[in-house]
Amino acid sequence: MAQIPERNPNMEGPLEADPDLYDGSDSSLGDEVSKYTASLTSSIERYPIENGRRYHAFKDGSYVMPNDESELDRLDLTHQLMKITLGDKLYVAPIDKPKSILDIGTGTGIWAIEMGDIFPDANIIGTDLAPTQPTWVPANVKFEIDDAEAPWTFRHKFDYIHIRYLAAAIVDWPKLMRQTFNATEPGGWAEFQDFDLKYYSEDGSLKEEHKVQQWITTLLKAAEDFGRDPSPGAKLEGYMRDAGFEDVHHEKYRMPIGPWPKDKHLKTIGAWNLVQLEDGLEGFTLRLFTTFLGWKLEEVQVLLANVRKDIRDPKIHSQFDFHVCWGRKPK
Numbered sequence: 007m008a009q010i011p012e013r014n015p016n017m018e019g020p021l022e023a024d025p026d027l028y029d030g031s032d033s034s035l036g037d038e039v040s041k042y043t044a045s046l047t048s049s050i051e052r053y054p055i056e057n058g059r060r061y062h063a064f065k066d067g068s069y070v071m072p073n074d075e076s077e078l079d080r081l082d083l084t085h086q087l088m089k090i091t092l093g094d095k096l097y098v099a100p101i102d103k104p105k106s107i108l109d110i111g112t113g114t115g116i117w118a119i120e121m122g123d124i125f126p127d128a129n130i131i132g133t134d135l136a137p138t139q140p141t142w143v144p145a146n147v148k149f150e151i152d153d154a155e156a157p158w159t160f161r162h163k164f165d166y167i168h169i170r171y172l173a174a175a176i177v178d179w180p181k182l183m184r185q186t187f188n189a190t191e192p193g194g195w196a197e198f199q200d201f202d203l204k205y206y207s208e209d210g211s212l213k214e215e216h217k218v219q220q221w222i223t224t225l226l227k228a229a230e231d232f233g234r235d236p237s238p239g240a241k242l243e244g245y246m247r248d249a250g251f252e253d254v255h256h257e258k259y260r261m262p263i264g265p266w267p268k269d270k271h272l273k274t275i276g277a278w279n280l281v282q283l284e285d286g287l288e289g290f291t292l293r294l295f296t297t298f299l300g301w302k303l304e305e306v307q308v309l310l311a312n313v314r315k316d317i318r319d320p321k322i323h324s325q326f327d328f329h330v331c332w333g334r335k336p337k
Contacts, residue, residue, distance in 0.1 A: 016091070016259045016272060020208040023323050024268040078138055080285040081113045084171065087278040088199060091259050091328060096120055097168060098257070099195040099332035104128050104165035108189065110154045111172050115139030115147070121168075122147040131160075154182060163191040170199040174229040174236040183249035190335040196251065197332040202239040205263070205324045212324045218316035219324075221291070221309055228294040239329030251333030262325040263317050276325075283317060 092098060096117060105128055109118045112132030122130050122144035132139065133152040143149075154169075155177060167186050176182055186196050205212060205222045212219055229236040238245075243256040262276035263283060287310050295301040316322055 016275075021260060021262060021272060021323065021325065022268040023209070023266045023320070024273065076285065077289050078114050080282055080289070082116050083278070083285065084282045085114075085116050087261075087275065087282055088170070088328070090278060091261065091275055092330070096124070097166075097197055097332075098330055099166065099197040101166045101195050104194075106162065106164045106166075106191070107131070108160070108164040108167045109133070110167065110169040110186075111175065112139065112149060113171070115143065115149055117168065117170065118147050118149070119143050128165075154185075158185045158189055160189055163189055163194070165191050165194040167194075167196040168199075169196070171201070173201045173203055173238055174232075174234045176235065176238070177233050179235060179238055179241065179245055180248065183245045187249040187251060187335060192335055193337040195332055195334050196246070197330070198242045198246070199328070199330045200239045200242060201261075202237040202327040202329065204237055205326050207323045207325065209323055211322050216316050216322060217309065217312035218322070221313045224299075225290060225294060228299055232294065232298055239327060242329055242331035246331055246333045250335070252336050254331065254333035256329065256331045259328045259330070260325050261328050262323070264320060264322075264324075266320045266323050280317060284314060287313060 089095065104125060107118075107121060107125065107128050107130040109115075109121070109130065109132040112118050112134045115132050115134075115138075118130050118132035119140075121128070126144070126146060128146060130144075130147045132147065132149045133154065134149070135151065135153060137149065137151055139149045154172070167190055169182070169186065172182075190196050203222065203226060205219060214220075226236045235241075240258075243254055246254050260272075261279050262272055264280045265273045265277040267273050267276055291306055291310060292303075295306045296303060317324070
């Protein structure tokens with residue numbers, strides 16, 4: 007797995023594009039990273055179907071993303087993308103032999119399962135809106151159906167709470183932080199990893215007339231109007247401090263879209279990011295654009311075809327930011 011080098015280019019200066027990058031229309035781009043992806047077996051339930059995609063049955067409509075096999079595969083791929091970005095790390099908080107771990111919004115459960123292998127003496131609970139996790143897991147890992155925004159009813163507190171990738175899924179972030187603080191054992195740690203999904207370029211190559219910029223601007227506005235913040239990453243530090251956490255640390259990582267950076271590590275991140283974005287375009291867009299904004303399915307498909315062209319164009323150096331924030335509950 008790729009490691010962050012001693013000189014971390016993600017934290018330094020403007021990103022430099024690779025002048026030798028092959029043509030962005032090359033269909034082999036996806037093949038370059040697809041060999042790393044794998045899906046986990048998940049339970050099959052009766053879920054709502056919209057525009058050919060499957061959605062959560064529990065509190066239907068509260069979450070805009072699908073939960074079908076295509077989306078579960080993308081979530082596992084995004085898990086690997088985040089690990090690569092962090093230097094093959096599942097977490098960055100300074101935890102030491104935790105006995106109890108909580109993973110909110112566990113998705114496919116892949117993070118909780120890997121943590122179960124790393125910390126075999128820890129009891130790990132993963133919660134999500136749907137039972138899309140595998141049944142064969144480490145003995146110290148279990149999954150529960152739950153809504154992160156409902157009152158938490160855990161019978162004990164946790165040494166470490168992990169909450170990742172809830173962009174466009176949460177109505178009340180300060181409330182989520184308070185519940186996290188209350189459920190953390192005194193002296194324990196909480197860690198949030200999330201995005202600021204505003205696309206930008208440092209060299210001006212991403213322009214307003216590009217379809218990808220028009221798409222992401224419309225998407226983010228729709229998510230905000232739907233009451234879910236699509237860009238919580240930069241706000242995590244403030245939320246954690248306001249909730250009462252101490253020793254709060256915050257790091258920002260740039261995630262290029264496509265393998266256009268010259269730096270090898272950032273090129274790898276960009277390639278993985280491009281694949282997860284292409285795999286997720288329909289899932290990100292369909293429910294918000296058709297149900298909430300009233301677009302026709304055909305209109306969405308035409309737009310997304312043009313978005314795909316833009317994100318594969320190596321002359322458009324678009325990127326967004328990934329934020330990691332962790333803090334300790336006072337003893």
